[in-house]
Amino acid sequence: MRSRKSTYRRKRRGGKLKWCFGLVIVIAGIYWAATALLPNRSHVNPEWYGKVEKPIFLGGELLDGSALGEGDGLKLPLPVIQSAIDPNVRYEEGTKSVILTTPRKLVFLKANEKIAKINNKPTELLFAPEEKDGVLYLPAHLLAEIYGAEVQEDPESGAVLLAKAGESVQQASVQTSSRDKDATVPLRTGPNIHQPILADMKPDTELRILQSADDWYYVQMNNGYTGYVRHKNVLVGEKRTVPELKLELSADKQKRMSKKISMTWEAVYQVAPNPASIGKLPGVNVVSPTWFSLADNEGNVQSKADIAYVKWAHAQGMQVWGLFSNSFDPDRTTEALANFDRRLTTILQMLHYAQIYDLDGINIDYENVYTEDKENLIQFVRELRPLAEEQGLIVSIDVTPKSNSEMWSAFLDRAKLGEAVDYMILMAYDEHWAASPVSGSVASLPWAESSATRILQEDGVPPEKLILGVPLYTRIWTETEKDGKTEVSSKAIGMKRAQEIIAEKKLKPRLAEETGQNYVEYSDKEGLHRIWLEDATSLARRVELAKSLDLAGIAAWNRSFASDEAWDVLSGIIE
Numbered sequence: 001m002r003s004r005k006s007t008y009r010r011k012r013r014g015g016k017l018k019w020c021f022g023l024v025i026v027i028a029g030i031y032w033a034a035t036a037l038l039p040n041r042s043h044v045n046p047e048w049y050g051k052v053e054k055p056i057f058l059g060g061e062l063l064d065g066s067a068l069g070e071g072d073g074l075k076l077p078l079p080v081i082q083s084a085i086d087p088n089v090r091y092e093e094g095t096k097s098v099i100l101t102t103p104r105k106l107v108f109l110k111a112n113e114k115i116a117k118i119n120n121k122p123t124e125l126l127f128a129p130e131e132k133d134g135v136l137y138l139p140a141h142l143l144a145e146i147y148g149a150e151v152q153e154d155p156e157s158g159a160v161l162l163a164k165a166g167e168s169v170q171q172a173s174v175q176t177s178s179r180d181k182d183a184t185v186p187l188r189t190g191p192n193i194h195q196p197i198l199a200d201m202k203p204d205t206e207l208r209i210l211q212s213a214d215d216w217y218y219v220q221m222n223n224g225y226t227g228y229v230r231h232k233n234v235l236v237g238e239k240r241t242v243p244e245l246k247l248e249l250s251a252d253k254q255k256r257m258s259k260k261i262s263m264t265w266e267a268v269y270q271v272a273p274n275p276a277s278i279g280k281l282p283g284v285n286v287v288s289p290t291w292f293s294l295a296d297n298e299g300n301v302q303s304k305a306d307i308a309y310v311k312w313a314h315a316q317g318m319q320v321w322g323l324f325s326n327s328f329d330p331d332r333t334t335e336a337l338a339n340f341d342r343r344l345t346t347i348l349q350m351l352h353y354a355q356i357y358d359l360d361g362i363n364i365d366y367e368n369v370y371t372e373d374k375e376n377l378i379q380f381v382r383e384l385r386p387l388a389e390e391q392g393l394i395v396s397i398d399v400t401p402k403s404n405s406e407m408w409s410a411f412l413d414r415a416k417l418g419e420a421v422d423y424m425i426l427m428a429y430d431e432h433w434a435a436s437p438v439s440g441s442v443a444s445l446p447w448a449e450s451s452a453t454r455i456l457q458e459d460g461v462p463p464e465k466l467i468l469g470v471p472l473y474t475r476i477w478t479e480t481e482k483d484g485k486t487e488v489s490s491k492a493i494g495m496k497r498a499q500e501i502i503a504e505k506k507l508k509p510r511l512a513e514e515t516g517q518n519y520v521e522y523s524d525k526e527g528l529h530r531i532w533l534e535d536a537t538s539l540a541r542r543v544e545l546a547k548s549l550d551l552a553g554i555a556a557w558n559r560s561f562a563s564d565e566a567w568d569v570l571s572g573i574i575e
Contacts, residue, residue: 252327260553305353361422479528518537
């Protein structure tokens, strides 16, 4: 029989256990309520706080690096400008100079010099570019003047908020339903009330809305702090767009660019053509004489220009785009493109010639160029564009079809060049070149179409900028058998000479559907002769190709190769 005393002890111990268990439940409940229901009251600083003296933001994103100075003396590191505003800003280590380019402005700056050059005119800056710890800093006000960017500096935190021209900014402000005049709204590190507080925001605090998720906005304060705030505490304002700097063409240039281009090159070698002997060129509205070339490593320009030719062309209602070539000399090209001073020498001389000879445009023809000079060629065109724009000149560049050939094609960045010019002219010929190991068309229609389509689709060159180059010449291919192998040679001839051969040999052209051209062949003691003809049939198809792709026009190489019927057919591009 159990004693009453032991029974009592067991009951007492059981009561204590129940009491302790209940206490644990209560404490757990309180903890749960505190963590699950009550908001987090702890405060933290942004990760950059105390690490970056003057943080820089774009679209709420913290960029690498810190700004220098303040107010009018605010400066931004060059790498930030290159990553956030303009990746094409050029830094030349040898001279510690910076070149900024837009369609309207060419800006040249040097470290520690307050005198800059804008469109080659000296301009005094409020503060000079500054180099610190191996990083170059540029005056921030230039971003607004040159690119139209918005730069907002917070005097307390030192934060700099950037917005690019054309960027939309959703404005907002803090609001609260509390009647407490000291009430604030928390800015949290995450989209729930259990995240720490970055800032206690007073009503009417200005915000930029960056994103919206569920019941929370991701916002940025003017002091650079980014975090989350509930929808109910945000008064959404207007959505404003940072104004873009518009490129307004002169009325004269607008008029000249409003029509389809029907151009022909005028090949000028030793003797200038006599305009009186040229005759009518129906439909042609642009001529491009090959007058200018790179003379030496220093960037000087050689000229064969003829004012009489310009006057004749203008009297016929034609524009004159002077062709400037690199003399097809790769080593000279490398040297002349190597630095800003040499490039500027070339540019200023070309602009001088354009002025004294009353040119309407400049046609750039760089061929046989090393691939490593690709970026320097792009830079040259970017630097030419704004100065040419000041004179109302049209800038065009000739490019080959895309291929892996280094000196013929690979050095051309058609996407970037297309952004920097008014027109890009595709030299859609030499599919089978003079020394080709096999006979073939100079420019079959499928090949020409593929060449144009690739540039439109792969490089993003808009059709209204792309001009289709067409050949007015062909090649007589001669094939001979030697030691069981076929040897091939060729000779370039114009359209007239091809028709003379057809008449002399009493040949009957047949349409080669695979090339879209008429074809003839004949044999003699020299071997088999083959000609893929350029005639009214092929030219009409090239015009239709340009129209079907809605291209800016056509350009024919070259006038002296043409037959009389060629111009009537090519005039279809402007009809």
